[in-house]
Amino acid sequence: MFSFDVVPGKVVKDILDSSVERIVDLVEDAYLRHDGGKTVNPDSYFLRFPAKPDARIIALPAAIELSEDHAVGIKWISSFPGNVAEGIPRASAALILNDYATGYPKALLEAANISAVRTAASAAVAARAFARHVTPDGRVSFIGAGVIARTILRYLVATDYPLHSVEIFDLHAESAQHLARFATEELGLTAKAVGSLAQALTAQTVITTTTAGTPYIGQLLRPGQVALNISLRDFQPTVILAAENYFDDVEHCMKANTSPHLAEQATGSRDFVSGTLADVLKGRTQPQGRRGLVFSPFGLGVLDLAVGQYVLTAARAQGLTVEIPNFFGETSRW
Structure with missing residues (x-):
């Protein structure tokens, strides 16, 4: 219940690169689940900066009822176009997945690739x-x-x-x-x-x-x-x-x-x-x-969750996650 895993970007990328057809199916399925009322997808929230009007960081909270479980979490993705001039990618992102039963965070995934492939x-x-x-x-x-x-x-x-x-x-x-x-x-x-x-x-x-x-x-x-x-x-x-x-x-x-x-x-x-x-x-x-x-397509957070849950499951099955011991400071009320 209190385990917490990190999935590094290279692991995420390798899983995604070998799963293109599966990702397409997951995204189409997520759209149909969203249409069928099996998602919660609130508005995205934009953090903007007066001195950098072209830059923003966006929070996409969401939940989706998948066939095997609920995926719940939030993507936190930045878009800084000025990065391009420095030769680095415009966007960077992290995805936090939560346990549906307890609400506790269960994993952190590097998510720039997740965001790109779901798009x-x-x-x-x-x-x-x-x-x-x-x-x-x-x-x-x-x-x-x-x-x-x-x-x-x-x-x-x-x-x-x-x-x-x-x-x-x-x-x-x-x-x-x-x-x-x-x-x-x-x-x-x-x-x-x-x-x-x-x-x-x-x-x-x-x-x-x-x-x-x-x-x-x-x-x-x-x-x-x-x-x-x-x-x-x-x-x-x-x-x-x-x-x-x-x-x-x-x-x-x-x-x-x-x-x-x-x-x-x-x-x-x-x-x-x-x-x-x-x-x-x-x-x-x-x-x-x-x-x-x-x-x-505005870009729905439920797509990130569907893809992210797939990546986490695959990474755990392959022993490629990094578990953070004692991530939670307290695990009982008293």
């Missing part, structure tokens, strides 16, 4: 679901070329999403070149960096993975064009209002001046909402493809 798996689940209704032509572009873009690309390959050609645009041209080289040399894809946003927007599937704080893309999507709006603040409200719009959770996405939130503010309504990813997965709604399609 990538979410994108892959959505892309696969929409492809059943809006046929992809294999032309995919990424706007933003960081860790999230790289991880999404791996997950799209793993789920057999058509990737005949990949074009990558980033304001930091060297990052685009790095991702194109990764796609070519590591994944065997036909990929190249492109020099303009306009070129990237010609692809049939457009994936935004930037750190943009305010929308800058005003070009409307074509019928049959799909945008995975992962970074949430790239598309101007006019683009959202002209498209079919699907969400991981509508209420969560209508916050923090995301592109859909700005569209809601501009119109005073949510008439532009077409449904959720779970609606599509369960066949309650079908994308039509007569307009562009936008998927906006």
